[in-house]
Amino acid sequence: MLQQTQVARVVDRLDEFLARFPTASALAGASEDDVLAAWSGLGYYRRAQNLQRAARAIVQEHGGRIPGDPELLGRLPGVGKYTAGALASMVFGHRVPTVDANIERVLLRLEGRDADETPAARSRWCWERAGELVNAAGDAGVHNEALMELGALVCTPRRPRCNACPLSRSCRARRDGRTDSIPVRAPRARRTDVFHTVARVRDAKGKLLVEQRPPDGAGLWRGLWQAPAIERGTRHASGSELSRAVGVSELVECESFVHLTTHRAVRFRVFEGVAGRGTEPARGQFRTARSIAGLGLATPHRRILLDS
Numbered sequence: 001m002l003q004q005t006q007v008a009r010v011v012d013r014l015d016e017f018l019a020r021f022p023t024a025s026a027l028a029g030a031s032e033d034d035v036l037a038a039w040s041g042l043g044y045y046r047r048a049q050n051l052q053r054a055a056r057a058i059v060q061e062h063g064g065r066i067p068g069d070p071e072l073l074g075r076l077p078g079v080g081k082y083t084a085g086a087l088a089s090m091v092f093g094h095r096v097p098t099v100d101a102n103i104e105r106v107l108l109r110l111e112g113r114d115a116d117e118t119p120a121a122r123s124r125w126c127w128e129r130a131g132e133l134v135n136a137a138g139d140a141g142v143h144n145e146a147l148m149e150l151g152a153l154v155c156t157p158r159r160p161r162c163n164a165c166p167l168s169r170s171c172r173a174r175r176d177g178r179t180d181s182i183p184v185r186a187p188r189a190r191r192t193d194v195f196h197t198v199a200r201v202r203d204a205k206g207k208l209l210v211e212q213r214p215p216d217g218a219g220l221w222r223g224l225w226q227a228p229a230i231e232r233g234t235r236h237a238s239g240s241e242l243s244r245a246v247g248v249s250e251l252v253e254c255e256s257f258v259h260l261t262t263h264r265a266v267r268f269r270v271f272e273g274v275a276g277r278g279t280e281p282a283r284g285q286f287r288t289a290r291s292i293a294g295l296g297l298a299t300p301h302r303r304i305l306l307d308s
């Protein structure tokens, strides 16, 4: 949950999630829909899908117990080198390094390393340096956690609190007045535009039309539910195209907004309408608002369907 997400957003949701899926086998045996619903609003839904795949691997290959070996941890879906190193050292006491963005920043500043190099070369250097340091540390887990916390709370990206830093005497960036320029910042990649033309359709009983996104592929919000949408890369679909696609005539445009993700600007154009009695929609199914609230919905579709 904490990958790319702040603690404050996660803290209220963690207990709820653990109450619903208290063990690896409970998570492994749940339907993906239930897992995505419990994850709703946290974003980066692939993490939820990977977490469930990891739970299934833990049950099927490790007898329901999380393996402590860093190699085996790293083979679980969604567990990269950083997470494997953090878990192996902090939970299982293995002497292995870990490097997240916080640790990387601390190491680069300590060494005054402002070389203009590729991210891969920089990461390689950081892992090597972290390995040297963890080998010299007393408790590897405490050492890794301390570096991580130092980066999160003291050696922050902007305006690091060098006066409160226990490593300030040996920090080259501080000595040379280069804390602002280390790490060298890569230019921010431009977000890709995606155009979603969406139909909010009610039937005669007030139920709402929803459909499930494809579970596979590289697209957005895989496997989540949504109001029926036409997704394009260059421009919005027209109202009549949307009408034909959902099988409901007389859709009226009612709102537009932009939803930003890390890599995309999703431009929404929303139409609404009512399906005549007995109309069979061309896509999706009608469901009550209450049952939709229990589905895995991406944040903008929750807003379109339930906050209108």
Ligand code: SF4
Binding pocket: 106, 109, 110, 154, 155, 156, 160, 161, 162, 165, 166, 167, 168, 169, 171, 172, 173, 174, 179
């Ligand atoms: S002295 Fe400042 S720049 Fe150096 S590690 Fe500490 S907080 Fe970071």
